[in-house]
Amino acid sequence: MVQIGYTMMTEQAGPRELVDHVVRAEEAGFDFSVTSDHYFPWLDSQGHSPYAWSVLGAAAHATSRIPLMTYVTCPTIRYHPAVIAQKAATLHLLSEGRFRLGLGSGENLNEHVVGGGWPSVDVRHEMLEEAVDIIRALFAGGHVNHRGTHFDVESAKLWDLPAQPPPIGIAVSGERSCALAGRRADLVIAAEPKAELLDSFSRHGGEGKPRVGQLPVCFDRDRDAAVRRAHDQFRWFGGGWKVNSELPGPASFASATQFVRPDDVAAAIPCGDDPEDFVEAVRPYVEAGFTEVALVQVGGDTQPAFLEWAHKTLLPEFRAAW
Template sequence: MSRIGYTLMTEQSGPRQLVEYAAAAERAGFDFEVSSDHFSPWLTEQGHAPYAWSVLGAITQVTSRVELMTYVTCPTMRYHPAVVAQKAATMALLSQGRFTLGLGSGENLNEHTVGRAWPPVARRQEMLVEAVEIIRRLLAGELLTFHGEHFSVDGSRLWDLPGDDERVRLALAVAGDKGIEHFAPIADDLVATEPLGDLVQTWNGVEGATRIGDGARAIGQIPICWDPDEKRAVARAHEQFRWFAGGWKVNSDLPTTAGFAGATQFVTPDDVADSIPCGPDLDKIVEAVGAFWEAGFTDVALVQVGDEHQDRFLAEAAGPLLERLRAAAP
C-alpha cells in the first residue's frame, strides 16, 4: 500500500508553526513528513524561509512515529557535503532512525546566496555524485581524507553516528534520464515531483540500481489547496503557488523572488486550478494523487498550499482524506 506524507513548507510558515503542524500531522495519521530546505521563498507572498535543520531537530522531539525527510537538501554549494553528513547523522540519532536524507542538485534561488557562480546542470550533477560519496563514507564511520574535483575533506570523521538500525537512507531527486543514470546506482530511493512512469521504469533499468518496490522507494509530492470555499482556495493557490507552473528546468535557474514574479506574471488563477486540486472536494484530490500510484510511485507527500487554514486542514480534512486515499491506493 502506498504511503501518504505531509509536507512542511518552510517557504509559507514560520518555524514554530511548522513544529506545531508536524505534531498535528502525526496525530492526523500521516505516514511520513518531508521538509523543504530553502534560503528564500519562491515568491514574496509566501514570506518565510526558516532554517530547515533546526525545525526538523525540534520536530523529532514532538513526534514519535512519523518518518522525517529533507525534500530536498543541496549538499554542494550552500552546504559542504561533510557538514550535511554531520547534520544527517544527528537527525538520525534525534529521531531514533526515522530520518531519510533527501538530496538534490539545487536551485539557484538558494545556492547563489553564498556568492558562487551557478553551474550548468551537468556540472551540478557531477558535484552531487561526489558529495554523495563523501556523505556515505562519513556516515559509515570512516576517517576521511578526500580530494576530488569539486570537494576536499581533510582527516575528518563523525563522532556521533547512528547504529545499523538507525541507518540514514539517501533519496536523490531526478528529473530526466541523465540524472537517473548518475543517481540511481548511488541512491536508496528516488525523489520526483512529477508522476511520470518513465522515471520509475528508467530507474529500474539502470545497472546497479535498487529497483523501486523491491527495496527502493519512489517518493513523489503533490500540491493541493483544500478549503471549504473553492474560489478562496483557487485565489490562495494562485498567490502562493503559481511558481509551480514553471517546471523544474525553469525554476532551478531563477535566482530571486523578483525573477519568479516576472516569470509567473501571466499565470492565471484558472491555470493554477487546472494543475492543483482546489476546494473542498476530497475525491478530486484522491484522483490527482492517483497519477503517482499509476506511475509506480510508492510514497506521495501532500502540500497543503498556504499557511492559512493549515490548522483547519489538519483538524478537519486530513483524517477523511487519508481514509479515502488509503481506500483508493493499490
Template sequence: MTRFGYTLMTEQSGPLELVRYAQSAEAVGFDFEVSSDHYSPWLVSQGHAPYAWTVLGAVAQATSRVELMTYVTCPTMRYHPAVVAQKAATLQILSEGRFLLGLGSGENLNEHVVGEGWPSVDTRQTMLTEAIEIIRELHTGELVTYDGEYFRVDSARIWDVPDAGVEIGVAVSGSESIESFAPLSDHMIAVEPDAELVSGWDAARGGTSRKIGQIPISWDPDRDAAIARAHDQFRWFGGGWPVNAELSTPAGFQAASQFVRPEDVAESIACGPDLDAIAESVRPYIDAGFTDIAIVQIGDEQQDRFLAEAAEPLLEKLRGL
C-alpha cells in the same frame, strides 16, 4: 501499499508553526513528513524561510512515529557535503532512526546566496555525485580524506554515527540522472508522475527501493478562496523545474509568473472542498508506481483547519485508491 506524507513547507510557515503542524500531521495519521530546505520563499507572498535542519531537530523531539525527510537538500553550495553528513547523522540519532536524507542538485534561488555563482546543470550533477560519495564515506564513522574535482575533505570523522546509517534519496529527472545516481543512493525522488522514471529506476536499483513524489493541493471549504490562495502563493509551480532551478530571487519568480491566471492554476492544482477530486489528483503518482507521495497543503493560514477537518478523511480516500 502507498504511503502518504505531509509537507512541512518552510516557504510558507514559520518555525514554531511548522513544529505544531508536524505534531498534528502525525496525530491524524500521515505516514511520513518531508521538509523543504530553502533560503528564500518562491514568492514574497509566501513570506517565510526558516532553517530546515533546526526545524527538523525540533520535529524529531516533538513526534514519535512519522518518518522525517529533507525534500530536498542541496549538499554542494550552501552546505559542504561533510557538514550535510554530520547534520544527517545527528538528526538520525535524534529521531531514533526515522530520518531519510533527500538530496538534489539545488535551485539558484537558494544556493546563489553564498556568492559562488550558479554552475551549469552538468557541473551541478557532477558536484552532487562527489557530495554523495563523501556523505557515504563519512557515515561509516571512519577517518575520511577525499580529493575530488570540486570538493576536498581533510581528515574528517563523524563521531556520532547512527548504528543503521542514513538512507539517501536523490531527485532525478531523466535517464541520465538515473544512470548517475541510482548506484549511489537508496531511493528515488521525482516531482512529476512519470512511469518511465519509475521503471528506469527499478531497472537500475531493483523494485525494493522507494519512489517518492510530492503534489500540491489547495483544500478550502470555499473553492474560490482555494483558487485565489493557490494563485497567490503557488503559481510559480507551473514554470517547471528547468525554469525553477535557474531563477535567483522571489522577484524573478514574481516576474516569470505574472501572466499566470487563477484558472491556469486551478487546472493544474486541485482546489476546493471536494476531497474525492483532491484524491483523484494524486492518482497519477499511484498509477506511475510511486511508493510514497507527500501532500503540500497550500497556505499557512489554512494548515490548522486542513489538519483538523480534512486531512483524516482525505487520507482515507487516498488509501482507498
C-alpha cells in the same frame, strides 16, 4: 498501498508553526513527512524561509512516530557534503531512526547566497555525485580524506554516528539524474508523476526501492478562495525543474509567472473540499509507480484546518481508494 505524507513547507510558515504542524500531521495519521530546505521563498507572498535543519531537530524531539525527510537539500554549494553528513547523522539519532536524507542538485534561488556562482547542470550533477560519495564514506565510519574535482575533505570523522545510517534519496528530473539515483540512492524523489523517470531509475539499479513524489493541494471550504490562494502562492509550481532551478529570486518567479491565470493553477492543483478531487490528483502518481506521495497544503495559516479535514475525511478516502 501508497503512503500519504505531509510537507513542512518552510517557505510558507515560521519555525514554531512548522513544528506544530508536523505534530498535528502525526496525530492526524499521515504516514511520513518531508521538509523543504530553502533560503528564499519562491514568491514574496509565501513570506517565510526558516532554517530547515533547526526545524527538523525540533520536530524530531516533538514527534515520536512520523518519519522525517529533507525534500530536498543541496549538499554542494550552500552546504559542504561533510557538514550535511554530520547534520543527517545527528538528526537520525535525535529521531531514533526516523530520518531520510533527500538530496538534489539544488536551485539558484537558494544556492547563490554564498557567492559561489551557479554552475551548469552538468557540473551540478558531477558535484552531487561526488558529494554523495563523501557522505556515504562518512556514514561508514572512520576518518575520511578526499581530494576530488569539486570538494576536499581533510581527516573528517563523524563522532556521533547511528548504528544504521539514514537512507539517502536523490531527486530526479531526467536521464542523467535517474542514472545517478539508480547507482547511488536508497530511494528516488520526483516532483512529477512521470513513469519514465521511475523506469530509468529501475534500469540503473533502483528496482524495488521506494519512490517518493510530491503534490500541492489547496483545501478550503470556499473553492474560489482556495483557487485564489493557490494562484497567489503556488503559480510557480508549473514551471518545471529546468526553469525553476535557474531563476535567482522571488522577483524572477513573479515575473516568469505573471501571465499564469488562476484557472491554469486550478487545473493543476486540486482546490476546495471535495476529497475525490484530491484522490484523483494523486492517482497519476500511483499509476506511474510511486510508493509514497507527500501533500503540500498551500497557505501557512490554513494548515490546522487542512490537517483536521485530512484526519476526518481525506486520509480515509485515500485508504479506501488504495
